[in-house]
Amino acid sequence: MERGSGRLSRRRDDEMKHQLQGLLRSGHPTRTEEWHDPEPVAEDDPEVTTGRVPSDRFEALRLELGRHLARTPFPAHRGDLIRVLRERHAPDRLTDLVAELPGDRTYHSVQDVAVEVHGG
Incomplete structure (x- = not known):
């Protein structure tokens, strides 16, 4: 035993x-x-867990931005968005996309940011 x-x-x-x-x-x-x-996992789920944001899929981009920018006070400028993304440990690819936005614009929602990042 x-x-x-x-x-x-x-x-x-x-x-x-x-x-x-x-x-x-x-x-x-x-x-x-x-x-x-x-x-x-469904085949059409956005690739949120991998940290990659497919630039050709607007919905996945908006979802990823929304996940990391939730409860961010809007309107916001590019610097504010980058600071929040870094504080919330967003993927570098997403932070880089937001860093490429024009610095003189004011964004009123996650939708505005996603549209601008995706190509206007």
């Missing part, structure tokens, strides 16, 4: 192995309640 310092009893350990057998054999979740299973 093995006497270790495990957190679980032998019976509980066997129960957990039994619960995982279906998952391990089939390669996909086997629960009947779908809300237990994590939702897979």
